Amino acid sequence: MSTSTVDRVAPSTAADNQWAVETHGLTKRFKDNVAVDGVELLVPRGCAFGYLGPNGAGKTTLIRVLLGLTHADSGSMSLLGYPVPQHRDRALARIGAIVDEPRFHGHLSGHQNLQILAAAREPAARTRVDAALERVGMAHRANDKVAKYSMGMRQRLGVAACLLGDPQLLILDEPMNGLDPAGMLDMREMILSLVAEGRTVVLSSHLLDEVERTCDAVAIVDRGKVIRQGSITELLAGSAFELQIDCATPERAGGLLVGTQWGPGVDVGPDGLRVALEPGTGREVVAEVNRLLVEGGVSVYRLQEVHASLESWFLEVTTRLGAPQ
């Protein structure tokens, strides 16, 4: 067993701490493989936070370290202001989590499985079983054996298990797995409603579209390291974008722009003229491009800024920074 050298974080900040999750230099190794590599993560309270990364990036390992399912090798962390592992029981009392695929005792009903989990929590949790099942839309199947549940139903049951403790922080690892489109919509709405109640939801997922629709902020993890984190709006604003130009003569328009500072980004394709612009480029540039084309005799019908989606941005940063060294 490896000896943990996790630093202590000063306690007594639980109530006022603005971070639901805070880690500094958190590291977890499996022999030579560094699954979590000095992670610095700050998850603000009261938001939906996406935790994104390619397969094998260390997403689930970090969640397991946070929840005490495995030990960290070094670094410090706190959950809801409680330093862990020193006060893990206090922190976990206010946390609900799904890690990996939610699995339960197949010979018991969903209700009975939740009773087992509620028994391990505070006495009030036992009174929340029915409400939790109702909230995730599983009340009508509560007395069926879990062995008969579909994957999506088990996901819902996992979320219901999270709600037993009336948590301030929910950590959901791939909660959309196995859900049909309607189920994904339900799950998204439920996450948003949980956030609206003031809870914090950390959502680990590779479904970038869902994360973009659901989360306020994200962290991108690759090779065990958090390489970007921040609000989605800010992060995408900092990425490159394109100017799509609908005009009468794209070839001629492209020729006019090649000789300018935007020349390297000019691309004339079957769908028209595109000009790649640097991150942070202001709107006045759009007007300048328009003026140049009009003065060059090109009839411009439309100019549109096309910003990168979270997916394209994710692929950009993870393939660039995650490439073999």
Add this chain to the structure above:
Amino acid sequence: MTTSTLADAPRPEPVALDAGDRTVDHRGSWVPNGAMIATRFMELRRRRGLMVALILVNIGIPAVFLAVRLLAHAFAPHSYGPAGGYDIFTSMVAGVIFIFGFIVAATLGCTAGSVDLTEGMFRHLVVTGRSRLALYLARIPAGLAIIVPLVAIGFTIVCAVCVFAAPTQLSYQGVNVPVGLSHTAFETWAGDHADEVICNFNFNGQMVANVPCGNGPGAGSGIKVAPGGAIPQDTSPDVNRTQAIAMANQDYVDYSGHFLSPSISLMVKSGLWIELYATIGFLVGLGLASLMGQRTVPVILLIVLEIVLTPLLSHSPIAHFVNLQRSLLGLAATHFEPGGLPSVFGGAHNGGVGGVAVTESTLVAVCVLAGWVIVWTALGAWRMVSRDA
């Protein structure tokens, strides 16, 4: 790493959540609460396949065996003896209930010790923040609440049949003998039934009497004679009586251990002894399965230990390995076997009385039993606490 100014980002005002002090539920305590034990009991009890198998082994087999004997005796009483009685009781307890009780208990223990892990619930339970030690300890009373009544029911059935279907006459060495005679009364009875005693009772000594046995008066063959060659003439009734009394005197100790039905004292002691062994079997199975993180291999290991290794190693001391033999769980348990029962594994019990195999003192036997329970419980609990979930 690029980090935007998250701290400055606008966030929704927190809603009043239940942020009460949940430390009052003693979540970090190693002591499990009643609800944890109750739900763990429910989880084990609702394993229908396992429960059916355990009931069949521990209750079904003895019940079917005794039912067949009851029916056979009812339809052909001259061919088949009574279903119950002292001998059946001792055989069933030492030969069936003791071993099957252990196997059933160990199987349940292995199940309780491994299923959370193999079925994915362990992770959910750890995330509740509850002490892992408490999660482990909750399994003990929950499992015992199943195994103790289960063993008790099987044992009660055996006791009931053996008492209520006991023979009305004692057949001692093939002779119907009144039960419960004193030493003097037994000798008097033997003197009055000299021919039967001389012909049937075991005797280790010089035979002075000679009576025809089983082939009619005057027949030479079948005559029980004194060792030494020539067949003597029939001896006088007085000589025969003296011989029978001498034989009865020698056999009394053995006779006094035969009863029509088991005494209440023997049944109570036997029941407690079986429950003790089943409890130990459950705890060992629980610890071993928790340590290994699976059920099948620990169950096989414990069954092999119980029905193969222990009988083999109990039969004779092996030079330089006697102390290792003494550490066998089953052997130590037989040390506390009630007096009237035959030795379970064919070896010695009660400090060597009635057997020739490995012997050990009571202190050693107690230490061995305690050692098995403590070591496996500690190992199982340690693995539960240290395991990655």
